[in-house]
Amino acid sequence: MKRACVLGTNLVRTKYLADIINTQTCASLQNLSLEQFRAHRVTFVGNIAGGRHMSSEAKRLCVDRMAAKKIGTHNGTFHCDEVLACFFLRQLPEYKDAEIVRTRDPALLAGCDIVVDVGGEFDPQRHRYDHHQRTFAETFHSLRPDKPWVTKLSSAGLVYLHFGRQLLAQLMQLKEDDKQLEILYDKLYENFVEEVDAVDNGISQCEGEARYAISTMLSARVGHLNPCWNSKSQDTEEGFKKALALVGDEFLDRLDFYKSSWLPARQVVEEAVNERYKVDPSGQVMELSQGGCPWKEHLFALEKELQVETPIKYVLYSDQNGQWRVQCVPAGLNTFQSRLPLLEEWRGIRDDELSALSGIEGCVFVHASGFIGGNKTREGALEMARRTLQAAAKSSANGDC
Numbered sequence: 001m002k003r004a005c006v007l008g009t010n011l012v013r014t015k016y017l018a019d020i021i022n023t024q025t026c027a028s029l030q031n032l033s034l035e036q037f038r039a040h041r042v043t044f045v046g047n048i049a050g051g052r053h054m055s056s057e058a059k060r061l062c063v064d065r066m067a068a069k070k071i072g073t074h075n076g077t078f079h080c081d082e083v084l085a086c087f088f089l090r091q092l093p094e095y096k097d098a099e100i101v102r103t104r105d106p107a108l109l110a111g112c113d114i115v116v117d118v119g120g121e122f123d124p125q126r127h128r129y130d131h132h133q134r135t136f137a138e139t140f141h142s143l144r145p146d147k148p149w150v151t152k153l154s155s156a157g158l159v160y161l162h163f164g165r166q167l168l169a170q171l172m173q174l175k176e177d178d179k180q181l182e183i184l185y186d187k188l189y190e191n192f193v194e195e196v197d198a199v200d201n202g203i204s205q206c207e208g209e210a211r212y213a214i215s216t217m218l219s220a221r222v223g224h225l226n227p228c229w230n231s232k233s234q235d236t237e238e239g240f241k242k243a244l245a246l247v248g249d250e251f252l253d254r255l256d257f258y259k260s261s262w263l264p265a266r267q268v269v270e271e272a273v274n275e276r277y278k279v280d281p282s283g284q285v286m287e288l289s290q291g292g293c294p295w296k297e298h299l300f301a302l303e304k305e306l307q308v309e310t311p312i313k314y315v316l317y318s319d320q321n322g323q324w325r326v327q328c329v330p331a332g333l334n335t336f337q338s339r340l341p342l343l344e345e346w347r348g349i350r351d352d353e354l355s356a357l358s359g360i361e362g363c364v365f366v367h368a369s370g371f372i373g374g375n376k377t378r379e380g381a382l383e384m385a386r387r388t389l390q391a392a393a394k395s396s397a398n399g400d401c
Helices: 002-030 034-050 055-066 080-090 106-111 154-174 179-198 218-223 236-275 298-305 351-358 377-395
Strands: 070-071 099-102 114-116 286-287 314-318 324-328 363-366 370-376
Touching: 002 370, 080 114, 080 154, 080 179, 080 218, 080 236, 099 236, 114 154, 154 179, 154 236, 179 218, 179 236, 179 351, 218 236, 218 363, 236 286, 286 377, 324 377, 351 363, 363 377, 370 377
Parallel strands: 070 099, 070 114, 286 314
Antiparallel strands: 314 324, 324 370, 363 370
């Protein structure tokens, strides 16, 4: 009877201690980086080995480890999609120290909190994200009709679709309703995750036989980390860990680029589009506040988003020498054809000869194809655009086009 009372008292004390630890340290631990977390874990293990007194934070880590989440995926040869899916999940607070269980055993998978790329089941309510079953044909568009992408999803795309906003909000310290977060969410799917989905599902970029092989893409580099077919050891665990680091570094590097370079460029272009009527009453000329800013991709997207009725024809910006450029907007993102090239009679002419021919002071050049011209001043570059617009309007009125 006495022993039972002691055991009962110890259980109560243990629960009370766990509650105290949870209350005192939960907030601080949530702010730990992965490296800091690992450092605390090492300290905790050292204290155990040395028999030293554990801090409350170490005790909290002990409790967390006992209740660690489990991410299930298949064992054997690994692929980019499930590696990327696992990386995504581990960036979330809920799964940041989750154990990755690599198995095909249904009993072991059943004990996992979330399963990706194995199990033959897609059920977001139960956190099951496989795409190999014959009945599976989901795309981003089919699950999210407001999104345009129709590539069949792999486990990477499924996890990104369901957790991507939370993932980016965590990594970028943004609120989930932030406009920038939505822009990045779309951009990273279209320019990173969709490729992984397509490769894993065997979807070609184009019809017919490819003219050349691409063997350096992310999925191929992940594949190369698997053991060679004739290696003595076929253990894939070490390779999987390397692949996890590889995809993580590449995704974070791409995210950093979009945050620090691509997104600021979009803001510059959006400002230029909104201010275009101050540059020229036609609304067909915009001016970039910073030369060298990549603008084409953003302009095409913003024209649709902002419902620009009259397409913009020219972009003005200063170059590194303090001179000005007037560049024609292309007819499409992947074409060299311009919406309205600079006047044909100016093309290939330079300096004083061009100034005399055009009647515009300070001319430097016009490219032989007419897609870009230069002038020593902003006013001169703008006048080159205006003269071309006027000539096009006159030609249209005379029925010459």
